[in-house]
Amino acid sequence: MGDRQLFIGNLCNVPIETLRTYCEKYGKITDLSLNRDKDNNIYHCFAFVTFQIPNCTTEFMSKRPHFINGEEIFVKRALPRLTASIPERLVVTNRLVLSNSTKYDKETLKRYFKKLGYIKKFNYEKGFIDYKDYDDVDRILLARPHYVQGKEIFVTKFIPTEESDTDTSNEQSDRLTFINEDENLKIKYKYLEKQFEEYKQAKEKEINNLRKELQHTKEELCDITQIKLDKLIKNQQLFHQQLLFHLNPNSDLIHTQMCEDFLRSTSNKKRKTTPTTSLIENEYEYLT
Template sequence: MGDRQLFLGNLCTVTLETLRTYCEKYGTIIDLTLNRDKDNNIYHCFAFITFQSSCSITQFMSARPHLINDEEIFVKRALPRLTASIPERLVVTNRLLLSKSTNYDKESLRNYFNKLGSIKKFHYEKGLIDYKDYDDVDKILLTRPHYIEGKEIFVTKFIPNEQQDPEIVNQQPDRSLLKNEEKSLKIKYKYLEKQFEEYKQIKDKEINALRKELENIKEELSDITQVKLDRLIRNQQLFHRQLLLCLNPNSDLIHAQMCDDFLRSAPYKKRKTTTSLIDNQSQYLT
């Protein structure tokens, strides 16, 4: 899909028509899917929208915040399933994690990643970069792999509760709060993962239906092409017989071949008698 799809949240009061009308201001839409949790739509009213051009995504993100029905909607770039993990797709953060950052030159790292977004804080030894905008982190993940001085550097999002924050390593957090937060995140992850799977199944069915329709069209075109090709060959043969007959009008063999060609050239019509065909052919040649 590339960088042409967005995830939009906080849409519990927004209709599909209203959302489409609002988003069309930023470019041509090729797909829009609105999802709701009918039992509990507090957390799970979201949509995926795919634009025809990646420029529409850039314009949409640059125009934040977005208000529909006087309420701000949440928007982020949708990371592809094939190249991004589930936490990377779900977590929103402005913190980028660099693997083995000290294996690379500090200034080379800073200069490279500073070109990809506005850096607020750079932790060289910890391998962390804080950007001013979470969208910069998503853009960096979308453009993986990254190379510093010819060597690939692995980058990902800093995921809370999965990667320990070096800044709070010496603090003693409230264990009960951490457990509650972790439980809440797991519930959200599980539900959103289910939504992703349902969305994927819907799209797979649509793709399979389109493939089947394409195969039927191919077969129809093949049949039509074959019929036209056969007709063209028969007409060429008939023209050849007519030319020979003009050159040698007394040849009974050519007369017989032409009659046979006429009969085979119209398989779905009622065949005429040989005598009438010869008469018609004689009139045509004269």
């Protein structure tokens, strides 16, 4: 989907048409899927909305916070499965992690990533960049690969672990939230996997329907072609009968047989020339 898809959470009390109407204010939507499946008595009310152009996604994110029916909804860019890991898609954080940051010039590194968002803190030795907005981190991941001084630099999100949580518990900039702030850690990987399978099945169904329509169209074209071919053959038979009758109007039976022999011979890629057919061709050229 590139940079055209959004993840929207906190939608348990929002009808799908209300969500569609709200999102369409920011541009044309090509796809909208709302998840309301119930498992273990917990509703995971989230949706994926795909806009036609990336500018609509950027405008939607720039207008945060969003409220529908008086309740704030949570929005983030949806990272694609092919280029982002599961933790990268789930975690929302302001911190970007740079791999082997000290291999690059410090000022060059800072200038490059400063162009991609407002930096609150830059730790060159540890390879951390804290942005003011978590959306900056998602945009940077969507724009991978990144090159500094002609060399690719690997970037990812800060993924919390037990050790990192202990080390950074006193730093507010290291605070992490998850996709749905009201539900916190309730959304597990299996729910996203289930959502993906449903989306995949829906697309496969659309593809199968298109294949059926294509096959139906091909059959219709074949029928039309056959009808036209039959008509052409009949016209050709009539023409030759009339030609033979014109050449020798007193021998209908003979000329009919000659016509049938002539038509059978034309079905071959390279028919043999006989005195009879040669005579017909010469007479035809003379008449025309």
